[in-house]
Amino acid sequence: MKVRSQVSMVFHLDKCIGCHTCSIACKNIWTDREGAEYMWWNNVETKPGVGFPTQWEDQEKYHGGWELNDKPKNPELKLKLQNRLQTFTNLFSNPAMPTMDDYYEPWTYKYGDLFNSPLGDDQPTARPISRIDGKPIDIESGPNWDDDLGGSNIYAVNDPLLATMSAEEKQRLFSIEQLFYFYMPRICNHCLNAACGAACPSGAIYKRAEDGVVLINQDKCRGWRMCVSACPYKKTYYNWSTGKSEKCILCYPRLESGQAPACFHSCVGRIRYLGVLLYDADQIEDALKVPDEQLVQRQRDMILDPHDPKVVAAAKESGVPDGVITAAQNSPVYQYVKEWEMALPLHPEYRTLPMLFYVPPLLPVLNATQPNGTQRVETDLFSSLENARVPVRYMSRTLAAGNDELVIKSYQKMIAVRIYKRAETVGDVTKEEADAALAKAGMTAEEAEAIYHLTSLPNYQERFVIPPYSREGDIEELYDPQQRKAEMGFGKRQGPQRGL
């Protein structure tokens, strides 16, 4: 057993209000500079929808992630993008390279015209101009172009996941009064089997052993741009100005000083949780060589119980500091992912072992309106989940590689907690109904209370259990990492001039 620690994340989608505060917090800190304007290390998409970049989930187009060969006896993992030899033949022109059109062309406005236009009969306007060549542009897409347009037959119909659903299921998603959509904030998943790193010809992408943050060494990146194609989540971005790829750094400078990443810290819906997971690195490969439906279970199996003395001993053996083990024992992520099995990884079938987990969105859960116009929590919702507006099939394609059961289980728990609390606080559900609901979801009243507390009432320290870092002892700071932050990003020493 080789124990490693990973700073992992849970996003509780049922709480996301789609406000984009997280995206703005990130942009202001990290990507508000030339070459990075179009990058959204954190973005929030409306689902069903095309996402950002457009149709990123269509791996036939982008060739991201890993593939399992179809020999069950001798399973092998390979990058969907290319094998090692092809990496060399494709260096000069990457055939699966997304271009700026797949994202959007960043723009600003000619504000000067508002002041400098000659006197005339018309109001002066500030025309949009490209942030790249300064030419006037017609804005045709943006980072969040289909915001709130779930159900749109211009945008949402192009969601790649819909292709796998039956006509009837699709129709349900798009019919006016049944419309269903939700928000999905996305950052880099800081994967255990990162495809970005595996595809990098220079070996510039690495995982920090201390906390599992995946980083691109900007000094070693040579702009071969294979990571951009290989990441199935499209979370590495090519900086067109510096000729280097960049990605979410999980705000490691903030983590190292005990603060939550900016998107977590600023989240208005408080949907975000951060904590350490201990996992067995020896299992990585085998956990991925299984059929799609088993992937989530195998990933859960890899995650170790930090209270188990054997695990603690093995963790110490592997060099995990005591403080990190304590943090793992208090991790809210461990509770959601492992204890309660409510949080699921995004597209586990890409086989990168993403370490950001999502609690699926439940609202709108009510599918029956009472005659007097009030709504009542459906106590028999377990049996009628198929009829609920939440399309289980769509969620399982998103979060469980098609394994409906896992999603239903997660929903059952959420619904049981609701019924249980409703019986307690509102009283229009009887105690018996509540107990029956708990029994059906296979949980105790204590667990329901704990889920309720961590979902609805957690404070900052409960949401973010940041392990202690000792960077001041680990490194010597020879120069100020912030000196060029505004123009070039964190830790860079050269000015913003484009390379020779």
Next chain:
Amino acid sequence: MLEIMLFVVFPYVALAVGIVGTIYRYLTNQYSFTSLSSQFLENDLQFWGSTLWHYGIIPTTLIHLGGFFLPKLMFIMHSTPETLYLAELAGKVLGIMALVGAGIMLYRRLTVSKIREITTPVDWVILSLLFGQVFFGLILAFLYRWGATWFLHTATPWIESLTFFQPAPQYVTALPLAHKIHFLTGFLLFALMPFSRLVHIATFPFSYMWRRFQLVIWTRRKVV
């Protein structure tokens, strides 16, 4: 005197500048080592330009190096008329590929406004020089045929003499002007390497052939 300057001093200076400069740049500013790819901004011309260019120029460069340092092998490889003919043909095809590729890249930088925006003066210099270099190379190939053989009796001994620090410029001073221009531009390009994006050649990612897929790194601990 001029000949000594051009065919002895200049090559040494160019090599020294190229090698020392590249190493110096690597040690002091590794961040600047990148291909500065612009594929993200424009994909279609880039595919044809970059592919033709690199698939033409890299074998051509390797064959030149072979001619300099493995002349015996090269000699054997075209010792019969058939192989000589093949070598001649291959050289021309590769050269034309490179020329067309460079032409497309130049055209692309001129006409695509986004690409022009990110083009530096040095980009213009090296791209034009490279275009000219390939152009003169093709002139030699078409006007002075059977280069595969005369190369081994002119350029090769000259480079060899420079390698062993017993410079013998007389091997090349009598050649026509087109040859001289081609030789000198070659060394000039080498000298320009540390001042241009050509440094991307120096960091060809050989280690990807064998390195493990996942890199997990501790601060101040051995890699696990």
